[in-house]
Amino acid sequence: MTSRHQPAAQTADGPHWILLNPGPVNLSARVRQALLRVDLCHRQAEFLEFQETIRQQLLAVYDLDPARWAAVLLGGSGTTAVEAMLTSMVPRAGHLLVLENGVYGERCSEIAGLHGIRHEDRSQPWTAALDPAALEHRLSTGSQVSHVAVVHHETTTGRLNRLDQIAARCRTAGCRLLVDAVSSFGAEAIDFEGWEISALVGTANKCLHAVPGISFVIVRRADLQPLDPARSLSLDLFRHCQAQDRRDTLFTPPVQCCYALSEALLELQEEGGWQARRQRYRQRAATLAAGLAELGMEALLDRQETSASLCSYHLPAGMDYPQLAAALKKQGFIIYAGQGPLAGTIFRIANMGALEDRDMERLVQVFGELPETSS
Numbered sequence: 001m002t003s004r005h006q007p008a009a010q011t012a013d014g015p016h017w018i019l020l021n022p023g024p025v026n027l028s029a030r031v032r033q034a035l036l037r038v039d040l041c042h043r044q045a046e047f048l049e050f051q052e053t054i055r056q057q058l059l060a061v062y063d064l065d066p067a068r069w070a071a072v073l074l075g076g077s078g079t080t081a082v083e084a085m086l087t088s089m090v091p092r093a094g095h096l097l098v099l100e101n102g103v104y105g106e107r108c109s110e111i112a113g114l115h116g117i118r119h120e121d122r123s124q125p126w127t128a129a130l131d132p133a134a135l136e137h138r139l140s141t142g143s144q145v146s147h148v149a150v151v152h153h154e155t156t157t158g159r160l161n162r163l164d165q166i167a168a169r170c171r172t173a174g175c176r177l178l179v180d181a182v183s184s185f186g187a188e189a190i191d192f193e194g195w196e197i198s199a200l201v202g203t204a205n206k207c208l209h210a211v212p213g214i215s216f217v218i219v220r221r222a223d224l225q226p227l228d229p230a231r232s233l234s235l236d237l238f239r240h241c242q243a244q245d246r247r248d249t250l251f252t253p254p255v256q257c258c259y260a261l262s263e264a265l266l267e268l269q270e271e272g273g274w275q276a277r278r279q280r281y282r283q284r285a286a287t288l289a290a291g292l293a294e295l296g297m298e299a300l301l302d303r304q305e306t307s308a309s310l311c312s313y314h315l316p317a318g319m320d321y322p323q324l325a326a327a328l329k330k331q332g333f334i335i336y337a338g339q340g341p342l343a344g345t346i347f348r349i350a351n352m353g354a355l356e357d358r359d360m361e362r363l364v365q366v367f368g369e370l371p372e373t374s375s
């Protein structure tokens, strides 16, 4: 592989980029190696037993009881699983309320609209917190809301939405809670039982440190009912779950992605679970925050509102995003742009993946040596 830019290090396979985008992430050697395991037919007993192992590994991340919860595996990206959750969990007579403060909340509404799910949204500015009082007011007046959809970590800004506050309002009103935890599963506290979550989406290639291609929905078994008729064939969670429960699979799963996911889950467990991962991410975030603050750079949100896995910063004075991204890429770092109206004002740095602690220290140093462009 050749590149215009100078990567951080050369490996036998080409340049080693340090990925500071919110997935796909840098892989550990053992996860990469897992991709090379034996070829299997997905109808072989060996694969189907292995599929069950992964489902149990996913439940074990948050100590969930398999009698009450099911992990349903789906080939595809995080959006696939969000679409499966919304189209399978909201019944035809249901009414979905979507809480939005970023791209991914808005995507939930878009999915609901495309599938003709009766829904309404409650939008906040992208830099604002969700408003539990407004939710409480809506749930206690007007037409009955059956389900509330919310993004846990809104990756658009790095805000960790206060699910405890949202969950409390849903509980009082008797509505079910559907959660997009695509960029928080594996590295943040998620109180499945306490928050009475009905279903929650995660994906392999963010805080779990595996490869893109497989995502999942963790569903409360009691809430998973067939829809008549179903809204989708390939995204029907009920049918997927039934098949996986009887050690089968509806369609062709990404076998090699399953290998990587299982290895990554083992690695997470050996490293101390989501708590240890959150701690490690926080340390990386703190190193970066302290270094950038010394250089006079400002975070978009307060630290206590921000997830462990990603932080947004205002662009340095006199630099636009393409200039900044190119300067950092020359040193091997891949950062991430702001989206929509934030594209011209912020950049994002994720802490996910098999990074070395010294990567963040070097990043701070590289920021300190950026060419002066403000004149």
Ligand SMILES: Cc1ncc(COP(=O)(O)O)c(C=O)c1O
Binding pocket: 022, 077, 078, 079, 080, 082, 104, 151, 153, 154, 155, 156, 180, 181, 182, 183, 203
């Ligand atoms: C919170 C959240 N939801 C959904 C998605 C969509 O995931 P994917 O790009 O894997 O479809 C993302 C991607 O970054 C995300 O951060």
